[in-house]
Every structure is written in C-alpha cells, then in structure tokens.
Amino acid sequence: MRVKINIQIFAIIIILVIANQIKVYAWLMLFALIHELAHMLTGMLLKLKPRTLEIQPFGICVVFESFEKSEKNKIIIALAGPLINIAMAIIFSFINIEAKEMIINCNVILALFNLLPIYPLDGGRILKSIIKVKSTDEKAEDITNKISNILMIIITIISSILILIYKNIGIVLIIAYLWIIIIKENNKYMLKKRIYTIINKKNT
8 A cells, every 4th residue: 555645734734833733733633544544444344455545734545446336335434434533532531631622622623524515525425425326426426516615615704704713824724725625626527527418418
C-alpha cells in the first residue's frame, strides 16, 4: 500500500502554528487516522485490498484496489469511520484523563463532520449508495451533487457568522478546503453528465 502526503498539509500546519491552534489540529489528525483505519479494516474484512493511504490537510483517505461491490457494503465501509469516532467519544467519557474533553470533542466533531451528506464525505457516500439502490447511477450522481452544493452554501453562511463571532482561522481553513473538494467533485460530475448524455443519445 502506497502512502501519499498532500503538500497543502504543510501550509496548513504553518498557519495553525502561527495561530496557536496546532494542538487541536494534531488531536484531530490522530483521530482522523483512527477513523480511516476503521474504513480500511472494514474494507479488508469485505475482501478488499487497500491501494493508497493519502494524508490530506483535514483528514486521511484510503483508496481500495477495486470498489466493485454492493451498495450495502459501500454503506458499511462509509459508516465504519464515524462509528469508531462515536465509540471513542463514549469510551473516553468514562475515563478521567487530562485530555478527556479534547478527545471527546475531536471525535464528536469528526463523526458529525463526516456524516454530513456532502460527497465525497462519508455521509455523501452513504446518501449516494442509498439513492443507487432505489434509482440509476445517473440519478444518484445528480441528486448527490445538488444536495452537496446546497448544503455547502448553507454551511458557508453559518460558518461565516461563527468566524465573525469566534474569529477562528481553523473554520476558515476547513470551509476553504471543503470548497476545493466540492469544486473538484463538480468538475467530475459535469464530465460524468456529458458521458451519460452521450450514452443516452446512442441508446435512443
């Protein structure tokens, strides 16, 4: 399995060090790693071979050799990450250590963040697979893309208010990174839409 490091992570680290928020970031990345290991182990239990582990600015992503599986298995793999974060938050709520509050908060944030129905976050993957069970791939792509963009606009508005109140640079960086992901996915979606259009024309 190859390990890739997104170079943007170094710029984020420098900014957070200057803003004195590197401790929170370090905790988040630790539990993001555990979150992704849960995805990876679940995939391996479902007979999949991990190909790449990519360390990104605000999380870690595992890519399997083949993702040809049932939508049910895709949902199971997507749920594994948030569930391990929820489990860890519950476990550490009964353990009295100095970093207890930080650990609980980080795991709750990661679980809730990843369950947002924004593709390619876990929540977006779950949404897409659920729609695919009831409809076509094209319809699933279309609905998931629309929900992702609408929700991202709502989150940006809410986050803008929070930034004004708390003046937290971490929120700015997360929203900016999410928009980068959304824009990339929009480009992929438009390409797929053109392909679907060509296929549909050939079938008519």
